[in-house]
Amino acid sequence: MAPSEENKENLFTNKQASDGNKSAGSERKDEDFGYGLYPDRTRRKYKEGSIGESLFTFKHKCNIMLQFTLDTSPYAKLLLGAMRNSGCTVYKDRHFSCEDCDGTVSGGFDAASSQIVLCQNNIHQQGHMNRVVTHELIHAFDHCRARVDWFSNFRHLACSEIRAANLSGDCSFINEISRFNFGLKEHHQECVRSRALRSILAVRKVSREEAERVVDEVFDSCFNDHAPFGRIPHSKKDAKFAHRDFENRDRYHANL
Ligand SMILES: [Zn+2]
Numbered sequence: 001m002a003p004s005e006e007n008k009e010n011l012f013t014n015k016q017a018s019d020g021n022k023s024a025g026s027e028r029k030d031e032d033f034g035y036g037l038y039p040d041r042t043r044r045k046y047k048e049g050s051i052g053e054s055l056f057t058f059k060h061k062c063n064i065m066l067q068f069t070l071d072t073s074p075y076a077k078l079l080l081g082a083m084r085n086s087g088c089t090v091y092k093d094r095h096f097s098c099e100d101c102d103g104t105v106s107g108g109f110d111a112a113s114s115q116i117v118l119c120q121n122n123i124h125q126q127g128h129m130n131r132v133v134t135h136e137l138i139h140a141f142d143h144c145r146a147r148v149d150w151f152s153n154f155r156h157l158a159c160s161e162i163r164a165a166n167l168s169g170d171c172s173f174i175n176e177i178s179r180f181n182f183g184l185k186e187h188h189q190e191c192v193r194s195r196a197l198r199s200i201l202a203v204r205k206v207s208r209e210e211a212e213r214v215v216d217e218v219f220d221s222c223f224n225d226h227a228p229f230g231r232i233p234h235s236k237k238d239a240k241f242a243h244r245d246f247e248n249r250d251r252y253h254a255n256l
Contacts, residue, residue: 031204033151034108034202034204037101037103037202038102038105038108038110038117039100040099040117041099041117061120062120065123066092069129069130070092073239074233074243075168078239078242078246080137083137083140086141086144088141095114095116098120099120100120100121101119104122105122106122106132107119107123107133109136109140111143111150116137117136131169134169135168139160141227141228142160157204158222159225161195162193162196162215162218162223164196165195165199166226169234170195171192171195172234188232192223193215200214228246230245
């Protein structure tokens with residue numbers, strides 16, 4: 001197990017869109033936006049239906065765990081509901097893809113295809129799957145509601161990474177205990193900040209100083225933006241309450 005790496009993920013973005021875009025860094029030319037970490041994205045897909053793809057493969061297990069997350073995780077259910085309400089209905093077959101990834105990444109959101117990649121070779125436990133799906137759904141939610149400019153606007157990327165780290169449970173108490181990072185309340189903020197930084201540095205060729213500067217610039221407003229949860233869900237119980245509130249949000253109006 002390598003718990004410190006388990007939630008590492010990625011936001012990779014459209015190569016084409018970066019061409020001709022001004023601003024942000026001089027290293028532009030050899031920027032690959034993290035696509036190198038997802039070889040299955042560029043290599044042609046599996047020969048569909050090949051024998052290796054049948055039962056009991058990582059892919060099969062990944063899809064089963066994904067279905068379980070979508071059916072049972074209050075975080076995922078709330079995010080899917082919120083996206084449906086915003087006109088971005090998520091379909092399992094269209095918007096999720098279990099793939100082999102490089103290194104220690106667990107997942108990613110491909111803005112070019114609006115697809116969430118789940119790294120079938122790196123996700124082996126249901127709890128981990130729940131967190132990765134939630135984290136990536138937060139990016140997808142941001143993508144849906146805000147026309148995020150992932151490519152040239154570094155602040156948008158930083159903001160979504162802060163929100164994903166804050167709201168997905170990546171930094172929740174139990175996770176932190178298991179990382180032996182016992183701490184105080186501010187520790188949650190510190191955890192969110194460092195995870196956001198790590199995610200950005202994994203996919204962008206920017207200096208640590210530059211990444212820190214942008215994260216600090218947007219931190220307060222993005223850390224305090226809890227949509228669609230309405231609070232920071234520190235536990236499954238919190239997420240359940242948030243989901244219940246979300247489902248009941250129109251009741252008052254309906255009863256008037
Ligand atoms: Zn992320």
